[in-house]
Amino acid sequence: MTIFSTLSRLEAENRSFALLQIVESRGSTPRHSACMVVTEGGEVHGTIGGGMLERLAIERARAAVVEGASCLFHGRLARQGENAVGSDCGGAVTVHIAVYPRRPELFLLGAGHVNREVARAAQALDFQVTVADTWQANLEHPELPTACRRVSGKDYAAIVPQLGLDEQSYVVIATNHEDREALTGVIGLPVRYLGLLASRRKAHHFRNVLRKELGMAEQEIARLHAPLGLDIHAETPAEIAISILGELVSLYRGHRVTPQVTPTDGEAQAAACQQEIAVTG
Known part of the structure; x- marks a missing residue:
């Protein structure tokens, strides 16, 4: 298999590689012009x-894939000194390590009006979309x-294990009436x-369900973006989709995205009391 067919396969499988x-x-080096591929799983x-x-170039490439950043690797075929690799050939090489991250994977739980608009817009942004x-x-x-x-599946308890979710997955829940089932299947x-x-x-309400009925820690609950999306006063499904994808692109490009926080029960009651005092006082 040639390098080019390998690259084509990795792209089709949506896998990160360098x-x-x-x-x-x-000077004297084993190769003067050559290339190789190192995958996210360590294949060479x-x-x-x-x-x-x-060997050292492969180690650097694996680290670069994890970091998601391209870099240069300098190696001197000497036993001592800067960039020495422990060889007596005497030459030196510079290797460009170009990292190609996998396309962001978006999982839409629920295929209603909003998520259909999200799917349409996301594909234009090169997201790989699962609905x-x-x-x-x-x-x-x-x-x-x-x-x-x-x-598809009879319920989200059957669907979620089929999705293959991992640390690079983006998930948006917008079901007809099964948000709780979908959320409890993914939140952990x-x-x-x-x-x-x-x-x-x-x-x-859903944060209270996670907190009181499922006994989840505040740190886990804090991961939930709800309401989700950028606050652009969106109303239509298309506008809501833009607000959601704006938030996802910002996160994908390396910017910190902080979930909106709704008040706890005590805070909500206090806020309601203050509002009542302001109105009646």
């Missing part, structure tokens, strides 16, 4: 010359982009983003 290429070579395809030089629903008719809606992966998983389409009142 492409290593010798960009400068001086091709060679830039072998030996300690290649899940317990109602098959929603997954067959003509406005749902054809490229979306579709997952280490996803990068978890958002619930909800008013402040509804968000407050």
